[in-house]
Amino acid sequence: MTRRQILFALPALATLAAAGGFYAMLSGMRRGSFDPRGVPSALVGRPVPGFELAPLPNWDKPGLSSRDILEAASLRPVLVNFWASWCVPCLVEHPQLMRLAAEGVPVFGINYHTGTQTDPGATAWLRRHGDPFARIGIDLSGRVAVDWGVYGVPETYLVDRRGIVRWRMAGPITSEILDEQLRPLLARFA
Amino acid sequence: MRALLLALALLAAPSLAPAARAIVDPREMLPDPDQEARARAIGRELRCLVCQNQSIDDSNAGLARDLRRIVRERVAAGDTNEQVIAFVTERYGDYVRLNPPLKGATIALWASPALVLAFGLLAMLRLYRRRRGIAPMPPLTEEERAQLARLTAE
Numbered sequence: 001m002t003r004r005q006i007l008f009a010l011p012a013l014a015t016l017a018a019a020g021g022f023y024a025m026l027s028g029m030r031r032g033s034f035d036p037r038g039v040p041s042a043l044v045g046r047p048v049p050g051f052e053l054a055p056l057p058n059w060d061k062p063g064l065s066s067r068d069i070l071e072a073a074s075l076r077p078v079l080v081n082f083w084a085s086w087c088v089p090c091l092v093e094h095p096q097l098m099r100l101a102a103e104g105v106p107v108f109g110i111n112y113h114t115g116t117q118t119d120p121g122a123t124a125w126l127r128r129h130g131d132p133f134a135r136i137g138i139d140l141s142g143r144v145a146v147d148w149g150v151y152g153v154p155e156t157y158l159v160d161r162r163g164i165v166r167w168r169m170a171g172p173i174t175s176e177i178l179d180e181q182l183r184p185l186l187a188r189f190a
Numbered sequence: 191m192r193a194l195l196l197a198l199a200l201l202a203a204p205s206l207a208p209a210a211r212a213i214v215d216p217r218e219m220l221p222d223p224d225q226e227a228r229a230r231a232i233g234r235e236l237r238c239l240v241c242q243n244q245s246i247d248d249s250n251a252g253l254a255r256d257l258r259r260i261v262r263e264r265v266a267a268g269d270t271n272e273q274v275i276a277f278v279t280e281r282y283g284d285y286v287r288l289n290p291p292l293k294g295a296t297i298a299l300w301a302s303p304a305l306v307l308a309f310g311l312l313a314m315l316r317l318y319r320r321r322r323g324i325a326p327m328p329p330l331t332e333e334e335r336a337q338l339a340r341l342t343a344e
Contacts, residue, residue, distance in 0.1 A: 039239055042283035114252025115259060142256040149281045151239035151253055 032174040033181065041157075041168035042149050048073075048080075048163050049147040053137025056111055059123050064108055064137030070163045072134070077166070077189040078106040080157045081133070082145055085125030086117070087153040093172035094129055100178075101132035105186065109133035112153045114142045158182070160189040218255070220262050229265045232274050233258055237286050245288055 028034025043049075048066050055063035062068075072078050081097060083090045101107050109132075111122050122138075139145055148157065151170070158167040167185050169177065220226040233247030240251035246258055257278065264274040278286055290296050330338065 037242060039285045040283055042279075042281060115255040116250075116252040142252070143260075146253075146256060146260060146281060149283070151282070 031176045031180075032171060033177060035171055038170055039151060041165075041170075043157070043165045044168055046165060048159055048165060049144075051137075051144045051147060053110065053139055053144060056122055056126075056136045056138050059126065059131075059136065061109075061131065061133060061136045064110065064135040068135055069108055069159055072106045072108075073159045073161055073163055075161070076106070077161060077186055078108060078159050080108045080110065080148075080159060082110045082112045082139075082148070082150050082153050082155045084112045084117075084119045084153050085121040086119060087112075089172040090154045091129065092174065093154055093156075094132070096173045096175060096178045097132040098130050100182075101134075106134045107132050109136040110144060111136060111138045112142070112145055112150065113138070113140050114145075158185055158189070218258060218262065220266055222266075225262075225265050228271060229258070229262045232261050232265070232271050235275060235288055236261070236278055237288050239282060239286060 025034055025036070029036070048069055050066045052065040052067075053063050055061060069078060069080060079097075079100065097107055111119055113119055118140075137144070148155075149168075154169075154172055156169045156173055157165050160166045166189060167181070169181075173182060220229060230247055234245045236246045236257065238244045238246045238249035238251055238254040238257075240253050241249050244254075246254040246261075260278070261274055264277055269277070275287065284290055284296070290299060292300050
């Protein structure tokens with residue numbers, strides 16, 4: 001191949017490479033495994049931050065502390081889910097959480113609040129859609145969420161049997177993410 | 191005339207607004223003006239992860255508000271600016287810093303402007319050399335001269 005031919009082929013090859021990259025990005029976005037605005041978690045590989053949260057008022061689940069998480073995680077990996085009733089993607093992932101809870105995976109809930117956004121509809125939401133959580137803590141000041149590095153709801157963390165955070169999903173756990181990412185991890189850390 | 195002046199004043203108002211714009215709620219502010227100024231300076235260094243291209247000092251998001259409060263708590267507790275930024279970076283990673291630190295993972299980011307500049311200079315130099323490299327035609331040899339004479343004689 002002459003130099004001139006190589007020069008002519010170069011733009012075509014660059015276009016093909018870009019098309020491949022865009023295809024991978026778009027299919028990842030559709031399946032939920034790629035988020036262009038996603039931020040990697042600083043907590044993965046580190047122990048669960050210490051906290052203690054009160055229970056949701058007028059709801060029959062106990063509150064949540066880091067000790068509860070470590071105790072349950074010593075038997076099998078557990079999930080910690082930050083959620084709010086006003087959060088539409090939380091509703092998208094809700095059936096997956098219900099399924100995991102029914103299979104016996106401990107799912108702990110933290111009801112997310114920020115300084116400007118409270119969640120008075122939390123109990124009504126749980127009554128209407130079902131409660132997958134073993135325990136629920138209410139994070140009134142948003143302080144526990146900051147300690148976990150949460151920047152939006154839903155966010156879900158997988159804690160292994162040594163109390164180390166192994167995986168974080170920012171955004172809803174779709175059924176694809178459940179099957180392709182979460183189930184293999186639950187099996188690996190079992 | 192008065193109406194005209196009023197209209198002009200109203201038109202000019204939005205351009206004056208940025209100077210006065212402050213998301214920080216007076217209730218959030220620290221009583222000590224020096225500490226408050228430091229908290230504002232730290233807030234401008236930290237990215238709001240909800241809106242991503244605004245600092246927490248500029249953002250109205252709930253998370254930004256919570257982080258502003260935490261920054262003020264740390265400042266009031268006597269932390270240095272670096273300690274406060276380290277506190278937030280430990281939880282949210284380097285991405286939260288609008289001014290990313292120079293280290294292994296960010297070296298490409300910091301070096302890219304220099305690399306692009308070097309590439310551009312190199313390309314210009316090559317082009318310049320090539321232009322200058324078009325040497326004047328060498329003088330005709332004896333043989334060529336004779337051939338030319340023959341051709342012009344015909």
